[in-house]
Amino acid sequence: MKKLMKGNEAAAEAAVYAGVKCYFGYPITPQTEIAAYMAKHLPEHGGVFLQAESEISAVNMAYGAAAAGMRVMTSSSGPGISLKQEGISFLAAADLPCVIVNVMRGGPGLGGIQASQADYFQAVKGGGHGDYRLIVLAPQSAAEMAELTVTAFELSDEWRIPVMVLADGMIGQMMEQVDMEHLPEAKTYEKPWAASGRNGRSSHNVINTLFLEPEELERRVLERGERYARAEAELQRWEEYRTEDADIIVTAYGITARIAKAAVRRARSNGIRAGLVRPVTLWPFPKKAFGRSCRRVLCVEMSMGQMVEDVRLAVNGRCETEFFGRTGGVVPTEEEIYERIKEAESDR
Numbered sequence: 001m002k003k004l005m006k007g008n009e010a011a012a013e014a015a016v017y018a019g020v021k022c023y024f025g026y027p028i029t030p031q032t033e034i035a036a037y038m039a040k041h042l043p044e045h046g047g048v049f050l051q052a053e054s055e056i057s058a059v060n061m062a063y064g065a066a067a068a069g070m071r072v073m074t075s076s077s078g079p080g081i082s083l084k085q086e087g088i089s090f091l092a093a094a095d096l097p098c099v100i101v102n103v104m105r106g107g108p109g110l111g112g113i114q115a116s117q118a119d120y121f122q123a124v125k126g127g128g129h130g131d132y133r134l135i136v137l138a139p140q141s142a143a144e145m146a147e148l149t150v151t152a153f154e155l156s157d158e159w160r161i162p163v164m165v166l167a168d169g170m171i172g173q174m175m176e177q178v179d180m181e182h183l184p185e186a187k188t189y190e191k192p193w194a195a196s197g198r199n200g201r202s203s204h205n206v207i208n209t210l211f212l213e214p215e216e217l218e219r220r221v222l223e224r225g226e227r228y229a230r231a232e233a234e235l236q237r238w239e240e241y242r243t244e245d246a247d248i249i250v251t252a253y254g255i256t257a258r259i260a261k262a263a264v265r266r267a268r269s270n271g272i273r274a275g276l277v278r279p280v281t282l283w284p285f286p287k288k289a290f291g292r293s294c295r296r297v298l299c300v301e302m303s304m305g306q307m308v309e310d311v312r313l314a315v316n317g318r319c320e321t322e323f324f325g326r327t328g329g330v331v332p333t334e335e336e337i338y339e340r341i342k343e344a345e346s347d348r
Helices: 007-019 032-044 055-067 081-085 085-093 121-125 142-159 169-173 214-234 254-270 307-315 334-348
Strands: 002-006 022-025 048-051 070-076 099-104 136-137 161-167 175-179 238-241 250-251 274-279 281-283 296-301 320-326
Touching: 002 238, 007 032, 007 142, 007 161, 007 169, 022 032, 022 055, 022 081, 032 048, 032 070, 032 169, 055 070, 055 081, 055 085, 081 085, 099 142, 099 169, 121 161, 121 281, 136 142, 142 161, 142 169, 142 175, 161 169, 161 254, 169 254, 169 307, 238 254, 250 254, 250 334, 254 274, 254 296, 254 334, 296 307, 296 334, 307 320, 320 334
Parallel strands: 022 048, 022 070, 070 099, 099 161, 136 161, 250 274, 250 296, 296 320
Antiparallel strands: 002 175, 136 281, 238 274
């Protein structure tokens, strides 16, 4: 049955459906509805909700619960995600599954509370210290907030890599129909590595991220790097629209991709061969989607230009790459994107 709900509420309900057992968070606009939903409903399903005294406390509680083998989630926005970065690095170093939802707001600093996509670098390049990666999923609707949250738990457990669901404030706050009865199957995974007692073993499991011998630390980092390489080869996801004969390919993610798709439809109706590539995984970035040749790629973001760097690497000089962005909480319009497409068409 379809329900009208905010993207934040959809993510929270999907997490409960996926079997999350612990949620630790702290209120901050525009993601507070996630914590509010969890406070009301997670205990009804046998889970634990705890509002920590800070974002730093919340992510370290998530670390502890993940180490014990629990399905765990935390969420925040902007400054709160920045405070969580050390803990996220620890989660990655301990190979602990955890789902982190970032409903992006404008920055830097306190910035504003309007939608933004300026946390891309922080998410996909690693905002904490050391050689690590997060799997990063980018929903474009409330329905995908739900779907990709379920997927996030599955991927995190399977790969033992923390997963970030990277949404913008508009998707978190907008209300849309969501069909919770058609979510992906919520798979579960055995966790023999968890620090949850001996369970018949001769010794306890130990979760540790400190290795004082350089050779031992290098070995572990290299082993993790091999897992990242496999994930990069296997997990690239994207959506294409009217790209088969496109001269101009627009690329965007999240809410911006929905606006860009409308601009592409408008361009097509006016005889311009435009198409859209929407990355669904931001890491691993869907390089395979940019393997074809076209005349120009237009990258549209709600930032000063971050994903465009990965687009240029993926395009690898096969065609020109341009950027158009709005920032500070300003959302690009269909008209603005269409005008950029027209400019690209006329500049032959």
